[in-house]
Amino acid sequence: MTAVTAENITKRYGATTALDHAGIALTTGETHALVGRNGAGKSTLVSILTGLQRADTGVVTFDGEPAPPLADRDGWRQRVACVYQKSTIIPTLTVGENLFLNRQQSRRGLIDWRGLRRRAGELLDRYGVAIDPATVAGDLTVEQGQLVEIARALSFGARFIILDEPTARLDAAAIERLFERMRDLRASGVTFLFISHHLQEVYEVCQRVTVFRDARHVLTAPVDELPHDDLVRAMTGDAPVVASAARGHANDGPVVLDVRGLTLADRYEDVSLEVRAGEMVGLIGSGSSGKNALAQTIAGLLRADGGTVTIAGTTPRPGSVPGALDAGLGYLPQDRHREGLVPLLSVGENATMTITKRLGPIGIALPARRREAATTMIDEYDIRTSGPDQPVSGLSGGNAQKVVLARALASDPKALVLVSPTAGVDVRSKQSLLAAVAKAAAAGTGVLIVSDELDDVRDCDRVLVMFHGRIVQAAPKGWDDASLIGAVEGVRAESSHEEGLKE
Amino acid sequence: MTGTPTVATAPAKPRPRLRLARFRDLALVPAIVVLLVVGAIIDPVFLSKANLVNVLQQQTELSLLVLAEAIILIAGKFDLSLESTIGLAPALALGLVIPSASHGLGTEWPTALAIPLCLLTGAVIGAFNGLLILRFRLSAFIVTLGMLIVLRGLQIGLTGGQNLFDIPPSVLYLGNATWLGLPASIWICAILFAAGILALSFLRAGRAVYAIGGNVDAARAAGIRTDRVVWIVLIIGGLLAALAGLLMTGRLGSVAAAQGQGMIFTVFAAAVIGGVSLDGGKGTLFGALCGVLVLGLINNILTLGGVSAQWIQAIYGAIILAALILARLTSGKAQD
Ligand SMILES: Nc1ncnc2c1ncn2[C@@H]1O[C@H](COP(=O)(O)OP(=O)(O)OP(=O)(O)O)[C@@H](O)[C@H]1O
Ligand SMILES: [Mg+2]
Numbered sequence: 001m002t003a004v005t006a007e008n009i010t011k012r013y014g015a016t017t018a019l020d021h022a023g024i025a026l027t028t029g030e031t032h033a034l035v036g037r038n039g040a041g042k043s044t045l046v047s048i049l050t051g052l053q054r055a056d057t058g059v060v061t062f063d064g065e066p067a068p069p070l071a072d073r074d075g076w077r078q079r080v081a082c083v084y085q086k087s088t089i090i091p092t093l094t095v096g097e098n099l100f101l102n103r104q105q106s107r108r109g110l111i112d113w114r115g116l117r118r119r120a121g122e123l124l125d126r127y128g129v130a131i132d133p134a135t136v137a138g139d140l141t142v143e144q145g146q147l148v149e150i151a152r153a154l155s156f157g158a159r160f161i162i163l164d165e166p167t168a169r170l171d172a173a174a175i176e177r178l179f180e181r182m183r184d185l186r187a188s189g190v191t192f193l194f195i196s197h198h199l200q201e202v203y204e205v206c207q208r209v210t211v212f213r214d215a216r217h218v219l220t221a222p223v224d225e226l227p228h229d230d231l232v233r234a235m236t237g238d239a240p241v242v243a244s245a246a247r248g249h250a251n252d253g254p255v256v257l258d259v260r261g262l263t264l265a266d267r268y269e270d271v272s273l274e275v276r277a278g279e280m281v282g283l284i285g286s287g288s289s290g291k292n293a294l295a296q297t298i299a300g301l302l303r304a305d306g307g308t309v310t311i312a313g314t315t316p317r318p319g320s321v322p323g324a325l326d327a328g329l330g331y332l333p334q335d336r337h338r339e340g341l342v343p344l345l346s347v348g349e350n351a352t353m354t355i356t357k358r359l360g361p362i363g364i365a366l367p368a369r370r371r372e373a374a375t376t377m378i379d380e381y382d383i384r385t386s387g388p389d390q391p392v393s394g395l396s397g398g399n400a401q402k403v404v405l406a407r408a409l410a411s412d413p414k415a416l417v418l419v420s421p422t423a424g425v426d427v428r429s430k431q432s433l434l435a436a437v438a439k440a441a442a443a444g445t446g447v448l449i450v451s452d453e454l455d456d457v458r459d460c461d462r463v464l465v466m467f468h469g470r471i472v473q474a475a476p477k478g479w480d481d482a483s484l485i486g487a488v489e490g491v492r493a494e495s496s497h498e499e500g501l502k503e
Numbered sequence: 504m505t506g507t508p509t510v511a512t513a514p515a516k517p518r519p520r521l522r523l524a525r526f527r528d529l530a531l532v533p534a535i536v537v538l539l540v541v542g543a544i545i546d547p548v549f550l551s552k553a554n555l556v557n558v559l560q561q562q563t564e565l566s567l568l569v570l571a572e573a574i575i576l577i578a579g580k581f582d583l584s585l586e587s588t589i590g591l592a593p594a595l596a597l598g599l600v601i602p603s604a605s606h607g608l609g610t611e612w613p614t615a616l617a618i619p620l621c622l623l624t625g626a627v628i629g630a631f632n633g634l635l636i637l638r639f640r641l642s643a644f645i646v647t648l649g650m651l652i653v654l655r656g657l658q659i660g661l662t663g664g665q666n667l668f669d670i671p672p673s674v675l676y677l678g679n680a681t682w683l684g685l686p687a688s689i690w691i692c693a694i695l696f697a698a699g700i701l702a703l704s705f706l707r708a709g710r711a712v713y714a715i716g717g718n719v720d721a722a723r724a725a726g727i728r729t730d731r732v733v734w735i736v737l738i739i740g741g742l743l744a745a746l747a748g749l750l751m752t753g754r755l756g757s758v759a760a761a762q763g764q765g766m767i768f769t770v771f772a773a774a775v776i777g778g779v780s781l782d783g784g785k786g787t788l789f790g791a792l793c794g795v796l797v798l799g800l801i802n803n804i805l806t807l808g809g810v811s812a813q814w815i816q817a818i819y820g821a822i823i824l825a826a827l828i829l830a831r832l833t834s835g836k837a838q839d
Binding site for chain 2: 050052073074076077082084086087088089090091092093097101102104106109110111113
């Protein structure tokens, strides 16, 4: 039985065709993956399936009946719940209220706040999210925010749930919990549409997969009949594989990032590390390891209680972002929406923001030079956009991500700190992004990659592992996955092989 | 998960944090107490019932504008035109009912219509603002700045720049009646503030106002009809401004051509001092009310303290700026 169909959907944004007679059909009770490269049109389909946007042509049906009119928001909400790729948390409200937004239970016409807090607490408990419902949502970390969105979407009781890259910001334990919940709900007949760039997840939770490429439907097949390589080929067409830049092993350059005895209460303690020019260092750890707080401190977004950060020989004023940038730091923040991009400015302006000095004399950015610089970046990083003048608010999630990275690399920083650089980026672009990073390192930048994905740090000369706020292991190149994962989980390296392999 | 091993974790412990948010509402209460003490020291008359009632009554019109502006700000919009609505709405309503000899428009509709006509004018102005902002997607700031000028100009055009003195009894009653020992206008404000506080904290529609101000897209995704809610909020804003105009007209016994002119700065100042964010989504009506009271007390103390009439405006403005700085420092957050 078909639960949901979208047929012949076309959607244009000005000159861009986001969907070109594409479609999808989901069988009741299946978990159906939707994959495709950045900008393939996945999120656009989601906004049409949830009634946020009207398709130019095509029809959507739920259980064989045509979808309700766009104005009937309640009708849509009964049929489909969704975790959108972009955060839909309202930062000024509490977590509890966010969970029950616009469906707060009332008693005699008035909202029952006590009951709402209690139910919010129960809901969060059920998903193993240890957050006080009275917390203001703006204070949540990126991961916590994502967990709140997931808990909310799953709690509507809708029979059809869409998850648009829910795992891009989660660590393994949280992903596992999400998958367990999804399996439970599937057993009770709930249909899922699951979008992810982590193809192994597709094989883990999905029964069928649909591939979009360049706004078109390419194929739909059971996952067992579509091996990993075929899937990648379907997604990328014949896009060439980017060879990663050859890079000599560097450990004799000057130290460009020197962290000494850095401490921040409740986040990390007595952390020291060095990155030399031309060196690539990985820093991995779980969500609670303090690695993100450490990166934010280096960038000046947080201020440490003690210790020093030295960037290329100068010690910027602690807690000052301009100070860190002036000292020669490039930084890719974890929260691109809040810290990364100016949504209404064009791709070109966002990408060249850090290099305006080079675009013309006395603070004037010559438009022609800006265009040229931006066009080079768009090519080099494979950014799918209608051109340098498109506002970044119209980019797909992964392409916006590439703009931020392009910008961080453009200023030729002496030291570069990247937080989860490939979150939300498609398989092929991942390689080109990491190749660009390796190229920068080969040109003499000292790179620190902060991530929880081992694939991000494969090219690194050394990998540091953080656990509960301390660096617990430093592995030179040639490390094996299992022992690193063991260290990340806090299991002693020697005895950790089995534990790690289970991952 | 094979292929890309990701990293496991234990759920993060929630960090204990002081629930300061809960007390932010009460932040201005100490300031009000201090002002009461200062006032009592400066002049014993200050604490007399007559003086305090007088302070409150003088603030009723301002407080209604602040009530309107606070709700609009929380919804993430702006309305600068309130200060002209407070003049135009009663002027137009009176013009329609009073004889041409008293500078009326010559229609001479029944005087009983004065109050409904005034409120209707306010609502229409709010609806028109909404039309420009929501349908034509114009910036609320520039639209209402334009309306501020247009509405003031309309009032001057309609009345020939004259003050209207021939006030119908119903309006005079509103401005002068006493209910249970307090002026009616104070009761009206208190009731409206109570209703506003209740609605914004306990009604779904009220919470929708916060959600829209916090993140419109998210609010829309949650099924809130964002445009409709904002429109209603703007209409309520116009209504409240018209009501304030009625109270002011009744209290002063006339509609001046410049009625309300220059009030909008004080309105914004009171709202911001009271903790309402110009960015939307943040603040409470109780806080805004405290902001009004603080400004009213300061004004009264300056008068009682014998500050010369020529200087009072400069000093009042400077104190408001100082209060904004203080509010910024004590809340620890940028006022954006
Ligand atoms: N509001 C918009 N205005 C203009 N163009 C848009 C808008 N939204 C999406 N697009 C364009 O439509 C195309 C498809 O975008 P979409 O967000 O659906 O991609 P996606 O498959 O979700 O990619 P990702 O994996 O990066 O999230 C992109 O080229 C994008 O630039
Ligand atoms: Mg997307």
